[in-house]
Amino acid sequence: MEQMERARAWLERDSVLHANLLEVLRRGSADVLIAEEGGVLLHDTGCGAWMLAAEPEAVEAFLDRVPAGCDLFVGHDMAYFDLARARFGLPEQEICWSAAYLGKDPLPVPAFNGELRLLDRSWAPWLSAHYSHDFGGPAYMERAADRGIIGVFVEGQPAGFVGFHDEGSIGMLEVLPAYRRRGLGEILQRAAINLALERGQIPFGQVIDGNEASLALQRKLGMSVSHTTLFWLMG
Template structure:
């Protein structure tokens, strides 16, 4: 939430020592943290009747949000962040990194194993700055940034796995975020053990607390 406010894409709707509610104009998501029922009661009127995305940092009010706003799907994740003051080194690798242009949107959408939001979402990620890793003249993998600023959409295509390209892409994304004066952070959803192992191997700090995303897709 701090990154959303820092880069000016969020509107603070409620804030006191016990809770925060903000709206991210980029993703359309409402982000919230509440430590008591009283605070929750005060902030919920700031959310429209049918939001498309809602992110909560405490599980105790999950069922209430699902019931009040009609959500059926909840996905849990931990957060990771590069906490060092200097960016990570980029190791030598067999290939090259370059920004992808809009002509790659269809290819990336169909190659991404967790695709959502359609080709239009991938086009938006490309506009924000999506890196492609090319090996032997072909696209071997890619990484980008979600609407709210999180590093994501990291994928290495099957023929190019087990070459260390996933770590190269993650390191490159962290370096790019820091170059652009952004917080280098990501989210790892439950069950994505490969991503969790990669983040820890690289030295990212992983939160113990889990947050949840409520979506309609």
Template sequence: MISRYEKMSQTAAVKAKEYLSRDALSHIDMLEAIDRGRADILYAERGGVILIERESQSCMISVDEISICEALPSLGSFPQYAAHQRDVAAYIARERTFPYSLTVRQAAYLKKEPPCVSEADIRPLTDEFTETVFLNYEAMDDPAYIRELISRGQMWGIFKDGLLAGFIGEHLEGSMGLLEVLPEHRGRGYGYALESFLIGRTLARGSIPFCQVVTGNRPSLALQKKLGMAISKGKTYWLFN
């Protein structure tokens, strides 16, 4: 028997997906949080959706009117926010001080089969590679986060002659990321191979592979297009500690 709470959750999910599907690509992060069963929905009506992605404790917001945010005082208590409107990001930033922010576009792989790629030696990373990942991924200044992803089996490396040549990870909120090829191994298609691998792994478990491309990052954008990823027109504004 389905409980009243479960019925309410299902109803909220239907309402949320109805709103988010108006621009599914720009909201792929929120839609996947719901479809993967990792979303606690705080608000879901015609005017917007606010949810918490449970694994990362990210508050994800997309609303037509800022007054919806103002009516929910609990929005000030999360370590990071993904706002899908610029004015929402500005509102959150006024309420709290965040040392870091990123503006990104969503990218999603909407095909049924992963990209074709030559066979490569790709395997899960172990804790011994934490420092190497940390030292080679300039956008990350938190080795504890890398260590957590590795411990959860959410980071993989590509190896050449037994040596690590590059790596990729799945962020806590479900997006693909942390893609880096070590300098001496660049130009050999390893970035393409790594992301193709993770796309295939994500498809195999019945989810849509997605990532977030920082605006202005032309090499990353070019790679996503080469892989066949669809790129959103709408932007997402991340605020985090």
């Protein structure tokens, strides 16, 4: 427990940038491998990622604790991006901004000509077919439904959805082309933040660098955006 508290205290120095590590600590799925003055190294048994937040001068010793077969790694300082990429040889990468809602009160959800519903596993094939990213397929969407996928319906027809990725971030925000420019994306994001608050989760998301429209939406909803980017490496 002492190590867990040390990890949490270090990460709370920048709770927006480190929202993903703080969430896996909160839900109890993280093994704390290192928690010391130089930083924190976690392994999340939920999504399988090795998560590192460390001072650049201390990072070599932290990376030595990550197994060579690591196939999912997230680092929270671009200063060691090249080092981690060379160490693990993972071919895919994403550079992201972290956004977190630090308030306690739920957000108002504007009235609109439709309704919001939680979607169960039976929706997984449809969700996979309509998600604009090739990410995991129906099996991933089944797990996402277990975590909570919110669907928006207009005149009884599914118009979009939002959910939570394996490590707890709000994502998979998708509005079908025929229903765009009606504010449904904002409604879905508000609903996802509120669902996270209701469940005691940290409402946070990660926005791929360069997606200015998504960053603008996060800020509009009162989410704080990290001052620096983080990176994912994937096999």
